[in-house]
Amino acid sequence: MTAAIRQRVRPRTAVDRFLTFLRFALTALVVFGLFAFLVQQFVGPDNPLTRFLNEDANRLDWDAFRGLLVSGLSQGSMYGLIALGYSMVYGVLGFINFAHGEVFMVGAMTGLITSNKLFEAGVWDDAFPVAILIAVLVSTICATLTAVLMERIAYRPLRGAPRLIPLITSIGVSFFIQNTSALLLGPGAKRYPLLPQWLRDDRGPTWLRIGGQKILVIVVAAAAMAALWYLVERTKTGKAMRAVAEDKEIASLMGIDVDRTIVTTFAIGGAMAGIAGILWGILFGSVTEFTGFLPGIKAFSAAVVGGIGNLGGAMAGGLTLGGSESLAPQLILEPLGVTGHTQLKDAVAFLVLIYVLLVRPTGLFGERLSAEDRA
Amino acid sequence: MSDTAMSAPADLAPARAPLDQDWRKVVNYGLVLGLALVFISLTGMPDGLNSRVIVEPWLSMGYLSLMWLPFAIGFAVTHEQVLEGMVQHKRGARELFAGAVVGLIGGLCLSLLVYLLDTRDLSDPLVNWNQPLLDFLTRDGSVGEGVLLWVGVSTALGLFGGLMRIVPALGSRLVRAVILTVVGAAAMEALIDDLSEGVWKLEGVVEWLYHPREGLEPAGAIALAIAAAFVVLWLGRQLKKGGAVYNLAREAQPLAVNAVSVVAVAAAAILLPIFLGRLTNDLLVNVGLFVLLALGLNIVVGLAGILDLGYVAFYAVGGYSVAILTSPTSPGISPTLPFWLAIFIVVGMATLAGLFIGAPVIRMRGDYLAIVTLGFGEIIRLTVRSDWASGLTGGAQGMLSIPGPDLNIGGWTLPLVGWTMPKLEVDLMGTNPQHILYVVMFFVAIAIYVSWRLENSRIGRAWMAVREDESVAEAMGINTVTAKLQAFVVGAILASFAGAVFAAKVGSIFESSFKILVSIVILVIVIVGGMGRIAGVVAGAFVLVGILGGPNQPGLMAEFSEYKLLIYGALLVWMMLKRPEGLIPNVRRSRELHQEEFLQDAWLRGEVDRDEAGSEATTDEGWAPA
Incomplete structure (x- = not known):
């Protein structure tokens, strides 16, 4: 009976069939790619199936796999930190702050300026922990300020406008910040000073030796995440944020200053992005004005993958996305015979987003949105 | 709205004293002005634009890029929102004073920059903190002169901005006309030069107006200003009458396009490229490409309300299809079809791409859709660039030697009558901008016709209903999925036309022409011009791409190429905040907003x-x- 009713409400159209086909095709691609990978690993690259798919396939050794996994995870933890900002703003205001990636870029840029100044002063080499602390502090403050100013100038006047209006505005903001950086600080890549040797050394047991800066990135990201969790779940400010995310009108009736809470949300998201920015600098050593764009979009994808509005989900989504964009080219595309698979890293990240939205639109861990956005 | 409301009760209330100010507002605006002036100076814009002279020794675009601000903010600070039932004070010295104070604060901020430029060296992070900027700001004089100059100029301009509130509407219209004419004439120097060349006596007039190197002669500028003032003063009333008649006629028969005007436009379109030089033709081709793209995106965003950020994907599909089908050196399939045959296949490819990208995203929330389409745009670009697809698309090396469309369509014979279309004995092949301009105009004409007919059709009304409220539209019996897919496909086909012409125009194709940037510039054009309004979108493309330049193409003012993206970003934010319906709005759309x-x-x-x-x-x- 119910099935019949549902049938009448929304008949299966060609579009539905196409979507079903797409879901199955993508799943089949992933499964078959993994199968081919397993065959290549355990049967050896000289079996007929592997040779048929990819003539010069090689077995992936543990060192290479570990390297990919660790760099995927460290990049993913950065995506996770940025994704928190997207997720929180989406939870509270219900729109994608497209310019959040630029906040991350501002963090990376100001971190770069600070660390270069510190390097010139000699602090970077002599007292690295102090230097990095100062750099983190400066970039966090600058990123927070950027996020707060952005909210004040561009988004607050648009409270209550149709959902796409602030999104378009944020595209403009993103463009503006990107080009401001290019014009004020000069275009092109700028290099961070070299990290001290003791930090760059590989660490850990012999089977799991990891570059020191990657450990640092993962540890800092985890610490920031824990602090955020405490803030949102255990403090009064966090309670106010959750209340505003649930229902702005009722929250304001309960005596919560909605505007202030929204600013706080932007500020916290900005701070997380600022930390992510300096981690980017530590991990990759160079920044351009476009640094914020792709990681920003990927971080949004991570937020969607984890379930938007869900903070734990954002972090998990970041790790998932970072891991899959780092591993999938080797694990799925190479066994299938795709040449130059590393060039398709970014495409894989977007495909993950599309796949998750097709298969599970609420994200892996479920979204948490206010009543009005749950449409 | 306030301008109309202010006239009636103005004589009831006395003017306020000059010192009766909302001081916080004045100081805030002044500081905003100061920050903006310092910011613009540090972006290097004034110095970079200094080479574009407006009035030969006096004024350059560089100085103008700073000077418009005190005027605008002096005007803005005196704005008063007059709501129903509020007392409207008479405007007077108070407005002048507020404008002047704002200008003074801004000038002081800029003076502080001049002083710091002289004494401190911050050139490490700030690349434009250098001697040329200091020389520019002080006009090669001492710091004291620079300070005096900017405090004086900024205060005077702020005062002038305040003055605009006091003078009657005619006065402000006069000022606007004079400024627009002079700046416009200077900006369009290359175009006017090109147009007047060889035309009887006009060449002499133009030579008299412009300085031999660049910019207007002072006398020429004054003559133009007088002419503009004359037009406003004497012809304004007549023009207004004419406009009223035109509006009446349009309201009576909204869809009537008379044959005469169509023929006239067609004739002008055919004759114009012949009289234009190579550069102007090239510029018009660029503008035409973006008109085409913007008209397509207008259907998707403006009519159907789908924010497609990956619109560039369809542009790429068009370009790459034409390249593969027509170029003799395309690496994979290389059928070397003629352009006009390839176009039909391009339409098919674009339809497929529209359906393929459209179908998965069509049920998503509006904002998810935006990001996912952006993702699709990047996926297509990255795939085209990768080694994996390079067997078909040339990868990062791209494809070369794409032949242009053959305009000589003669040579065929009508089967029964036996009449042969004469084949012209001139070479109309290749990538000559003059010939490409005809092709662009042909496609733009198609796009305008299609948009215009669709807007007033059942499909168009369905799109607008979906845009306004999807659930209500569905309840009214509109198949929203079909309607949205139709919009996607029509938009895709128009973009693929642009891509095809682009490939033929450049003669080669690389993935770097299809970055996300292009999608966003098209979006800026649609939004600035006016979403959902054909005339607005066309005007937007002319103003933005024609004057400032497209994502990779220089416009009339090539000096702006470094700064145009910053301006586009700022423009997008400003438009969304102040005028989301665009410069030439669609009536229904602005009512919605x-x-x-x-x-x-x-x-x-x-x-x-x-x-x-x-x-x-x-x-x-x-x-x-x-």
């Missing part, structure tokens, strides 16, 4: 019942004129 305000105004005037205002749209008197 300002529904609340209109209803509130109407309710205040007692024209609508409050409950009624909340629930349902009211009679036409309820809407303020758009």
Whole structure:
């Protein structure tokens, strides 16, 4: 009976069939790619199936796999930190702050300026922990300020406008910040000073030796995440944020200053992005004005993958996305015979987003949105 | 709105004293002005634009890029929102004073920059903190002269901005006309030069107007200003009458396009490229490409309300299809078809791409859709660039030697009559901008016709219903999925035309021409021009791409190429905040956007019942004129 009713409400159209086909095709691609990978690993690259798919396939050794996994995870933890900002703003205001990636870029840029100044002063080499602390502090403050100013100038006047209006505005903001950086600080890549040797050394047991800066990135990201969790779940400010995310009108009736809470949300998201920015600098050593764009979009994808509005989900989504964009080219595309698979890293990240939205639109861990956005 | 409201009760209330100010507002605006001036100086814009002279020894675009601000903010600070029932004070010395104070604060901030430029060295992070900027700001004089200059100029301009509030409407119209004419004439120097070349006596006039190197002669500028003032003063009234008649005629028969005007436009379109030089033709081709793209995106965003950020994907599909089909050196399949045959296949490819990208995203929330389409755009670009697809697309090396379209369509014979279309004995092949301009105009004409017909059709109304409220549209019996897919496909086909012409124009194709940037510039054009309005979108493309330049193409003012993206970003934000309906708005769209305000105004005037205002749209008197 119910099935019949549902049938009448929304008949299966060609579009539905196409979507079903797409879901199955993508799943089949992933499964078959993994199968081919397993065959290549355990049967050896000289079996007929592997040779048929990819003539010069090689077995992936543990060192290479570990390297990919660790760099995927460290990049993913950065995506996770940025994704928190997207997720929180989406939870509270219900729109994608497209310019959040630029906040991350501002963090990376100001971190770069600070660390270069510190390097010139000699602090970077002599007292690295102090230097990095100062750099983190400066970039966090600058990123927070950027996020707060952005909210004040561009988004607050648009409270209550149709959902796409602030999104378009944020595209403009993103463009503006990107080009401001290019014009004020000069275009092109700028290099961070070299990290001290003791930090760059590989660490850990012999089977799991990891570059020191990657450990640092993962540890800092985890610490920031824990602090955020405490803030949102255990403090009064966090309670106010959750209340505003649930229902702005009722929250304001309960005596919560909605505007202030929204600013706080932007500020916290900005701070997380600022930390992510300096981690980017530590991990990759160079920044351009476009640094914020792709990681920003990927971080949004991570937020969607984890379930938007869900903070734990954002972090998990970041790790998932970072891991899959780092591993999938080797694990799925190479066994299938795709040449130059590393060039398709970014495409894989977007495909993950599309796949998750097709298969599970609420994200892996479920979204948490206010009543009005749950449409 | 305030301008109309202010006239009636103005004589009831006395003017306020000059010192009766909202000081916080004045200081805030002054500081905003100061920050903006310092920011613009440090972006290097004034120095970079200094080479574009407007009036030969006096004024350059560089100085203008700073000088418009005190004027604009002096004007803005004196703005007063007059709501129903509020007392409207008479404007007078108070407005002048506020404008001057704002200008003074801004000038002081810039002077501080001049002083710091002289004494401190911050050139490490700030690349434009250098001697040329200092020389520019002080006009090669001492620091003291620079300070005096900017404090004086900024205060005077702020005062002037305040003055604009006091003078009657005619006065401000005069000033606007004079400024626009002089700056416009300077900006379009290359174009005017090109047009007048060889035309009897006009060449002499143009030579008299412009300085031999660049910019207007002082006498020429004054002559132009007088001419502009004359037009406003003497012809203004006549023009207004003419406009009223035109509007009446349009309202009576909204869809009537008379044959004469069509023939006239067609004739002008055919003759114009012959008289234009190579550069102007090239510029017009660029503008035409973006008109085409913007018209396509206008259908998707403006009519159907789908924010497609990956629109560049369809542009790429068109370009790459043509390249593969027509180029003799395309690496994979290389059928070397003629352009006009390839176009039909391109339409097919674009339809497929539209359906393929459209189908998965069509059910998503509007904002997810935006990001996912952006993702699709990047996926297509990255795939095209990768080694994996390079067997078909040339990868990062791209594809070369794409032949242009053959304009010589003669040579065929009507089967039964036996009449042969004469084949011209001139070479109309290749990538000559003059010939490409015809091709572009052909496709733009198609795009305009299609948009215009679709807008007033059943499909177009379905799109607008979906844009306004999807659930209501569905309840009214519109198949929203089909409607959205149709919009996607029509938009895709128009973009693929642009891509095809682009490939033929450049003669080669690389993935770097299809970055996300292009999608966003097209979006800026649609939004600045006016979403959902054909004339607005065309005007937007002309103003933005024609003057400032497209994502990779220089415009009339090539000096802006470094700064145009910054300007586009700022413009997008400003438009969304202040005028989301665009410069030339679509009436229905702007009603949607300002529904609340209109209803509130109407309710205040007692024209609508409050409950009624909340629930349902009211009679036409309820809407303020758009």
